[in-house]
Every structure is written in structure tokens, then in C-alpha cells.
Amino acid sequence: QQPVQSPQAVILREGEDAVINCSSSKALYSVHWYRQKHGEAPVFLMILLKGGEQKGHDKISASFNEKKQQSSLYLTASQLSYSGTYFCGTAGGAAGNKLTFGGGTRVLVKP
Amino acid sequence: DGGITQSPKYLFRKEGQNVTLSCEQNLNHDAMYWYRQDPGQGLRLIYYSQIVNDFQKGDIAEGYSVSREKKESFPLTVTSAQKNPTAFYLCASSIGERQHGYTFGSGTRLTVV
Numbered sequence: 001q002q003p004v005q006s007p008q009a010v011i012l013r014e015g016e017d018a019v020i021n022c023s024s025s026k027a028l029y030s031v032h033w034y035r036q037k038h039g040e041a042p043v044f045l046m047i048l049l050k051g052g053e054q055k056g057h058d059k060i061s062a063s064f065n066e067k068k069q070q071s072s073l074y075l076t077a078s079q080l081s082y083s084g085t086y087f088c089g090t091a092g093g094a095a096g097n098k099l100t101f102g103g104g105t106r107v108l109v110k111p
Numbered sequence: 112d113g114g115i116t117q118s119p120k121y122l123f124r125k126e127g128q129n130v131t132l133s134c135e136q137n138l139n140h141d142a143m144y145w146y147r148q149d150p151g152q153g154l155r156l157i158y159y160s161q162i163v164n165d166f167q168k169g170d171i172a173e174g175y176s177v178s179r180e181k182k183e184s185f186p187l188t189v190t191s192a193q194k195n196p197t198a199f200y201l202c203a204s205s206i207g208e209r210q211h212g213y214t215f216g217s218g219t220r221l222t223v224v
Contacts, residue, residue: 030209041215042201104152
């Protein structure tokens, strides 16, 4: 099953913070986060592996709670360049790196 | 520079025609993937290949076919059996191990006319 992302959309002013959640009904080995600008390819942001780690990419960070099968992406002090659609991709316990993507969260950062 | 090249960028297909979307990578990645994206929606997996001469069906493989004769190339054929092929098609590659992210191509927008 596809992971569920929430919220579906968020509008921010520059400098504000936001959290995007990704929940799965299946046990997870890893969670990927990608950002896609309109009409472009998704760009890899970060990956979180089983073990509950937290990672950061500039002022974007993420956490992974494997017990709850959830990951959260934190946009801190948002910039205009953060606008786009954010997708989580999840990989289960089987070998390989096949990802199932969530439906996406549209983020719009306004001046 | 290393990357993934998808061609063409735009493709128009008549009803009943087969069309082939090209995907080439020079990243020396073992694994390659095809995803379909419909407007306002997420990515759905069509086919994937973890090694040359081997590939597996994804969640929506019906009406599509692939081949993986070379490590660098993973073409996708959209057959006439695919009843609703209009979509944005994305090819991706990865090292193949679970701790590595995907690199995506720039996509092919297919429209049925």
C-alpha cells in the first residue's frame, strides 16, 4: 500500500516552519524524501534508515520512527526555494531498493 | 557529467499505437525504475530492474513492457493494451542498495491524440 502523506498542501510565509508527515501500514526499512518542482524531475533530499535516526539537509531535516512506521520532514525558516511538492518513498523489508511513494504534499512559500 | 537522459521530452500517440520511451544513464547504477505520474498525484511503479537481463513488474505493469539488455539502458514500451496512457513518465536509477537514493531523469510527457 501507498504511504499516506499529510497535509496534502501547506502555504507558508518566508521564514515560517512546517512539518510534513508520512505514515505507512507496513514495516519499513527506509524512508526517502524528494522534492519536485512543477514539470521537473523529483530531486533526492535525504534517506533515513531503520534505527530511528534524524538527518538534515540545509534547514530541512527529517526523523524516522520505525515503531510507528512514520517519518516526518521539517522545513525550518522556509525559503522561497522550498516551494514544490514533497514526496516520501518507502522501502520494506525485501531486498533491493524498490520505493513506494506517497501522494505528495504541495508546499508554497510566499514572500 | 553523469546523469539520466530521457527522450523524447514530449510524445504524442494515436489510439492503437505502441510507443517506446528511452531511458539512458551513465552513472554506472545497477538498478533502474519506471514510474508513472498522473496530474496532482504521486508516483506509481511500472517496472524495475535490479540487474542486466532481469526485471520485475511493479504495481501497474499491465499494458507496458520493458527490456534491460544493457546496464545503461532501460526502455519502456507503452502498448495499445494500456487504455489510459496519458501521463508523465519518469525513469530513475540507483546503486541498488537500500541506503542510496534515486536519481531521476527529466521525464517524458505522453499524450494520446
